[in-house]
Amino acid sequence: MSTQQQPALSLRNLTRVHGSGATEVHALRGIDLDVHPGELVAVMGPSGSGKSTLLTIAGGLDTPTSGQVYVEGTDITALNIKGLAALRRRSIGYVFQDYNLIPALTAAENVALPRELDGISARKARTEALAALAEMDLGHLADRFPDEMSGGQQQRVAIARALVGDRRLVLADEPTGALDSETGESVLALLRSRCDAGAAGVMVTHEPRFAAWADRVVFLRDGAVVDQTVRSDADSLLTGRAAQR
């Protein structure tokens, strides 16, 4: 991973305090984190460690008490509501545990929607959506409605929607939470391949097996980063056969 490249996401000294006085809760205490294009980062930690708060602030769905959130170089905490909405639509894809596809729209229409909101023509948005679905081997689902798809299929369509157009930052909140492990794996494989193709991903999960698909695993405890792991060169782990492949 190149560090010269501008990070897709940078968090700087991020804090978030809920409530005040005696009921004050420090959800985040000075988080610094950079995520570069091509990198998938998993955030793990016990419940209440602040991992969901981190993601919602990174996605502009919540505002920090102090600190900055840079998305492709722009400090989103300095934007007004309109500017933030536009940037979120253009730059950030969000994937939720419960897929959040619009039930009345087909897969292709769901994927096309953010592009239509960007103001491009419906026809062009559909073309882009079909291309995005095809690229992720989901072309056969284009005309299905959410209730005609399995959970895993819906979640993969949600990832396509998160990354359609020029968006290169995907934030995923327990994306496999509602899926069995086999299907969860197919969702992770897709996320992984999108990051290998240049997207930046941040995923909150409590499942070590899914976190293991990431390049880096960040451990939160009580609102602070306590530790992180970087994936090594796997060929050095199991030598011999592995290295020959």
Added chain:
Amino acid sequence: MSIRHGLLALLERGPRYGSQLRTEFESRTGSAWPLNVGQVYTTLSRLERDGMVVQDGEDEAGHPLYAITDSGRVELRSWFENPVDRTSPARDELAIKLAMAVGAPGVDIRDVIQSQRRHTVRAMQDYTRLKAQALTTVEKNGARERDDIAWLLVLEQLIFQTEAEARWLDHCEYRLIRLSSTAPAAGPEPASPGTVTGAAGTGTQAGAGAEEAARHRP
């Protein structure tokens, strides 16, 4: 790990010589458990002594070949038919380490847990990447390459094993937090080290989160 039965399984496919067995064993298991030639020959001579293999000529290059016997086949069949024994678990260094860390003076057990968790998750990241590669290979070569499939199964076993360890570490941490938050502030002293009490089991557990126990000796 049963090298013995592994070798019998390979010999059932036809006579082989020592270093060939080693290569095939490793390509089946992806070098996860490397063998040296010495181990192979020691095992072969024990199998020969027990009548499960016999020396059976040489190949063109003059390597002595070994072949499985009928009683070797009976042994192999029974290995596949019977479960691997789990009633006498192997000694687990991590479990021993955490058991010793409970209440150990100057040791923060949460740090012990976290440093292990980092290491374990990192190993999982490596196995997962190897698995993704192996999956691609299997999809490309089809299900006919037995070695590719065997390697995938071994990798997945390593992933499941490390996953179980990571989950157990999470569980230990929750358990310790819960016990330390419910521990009575000024209740009866938990057993101090070296003092054996009647309720030995609960005594050690109550001391789990509280290094103080060691300092507040009665």
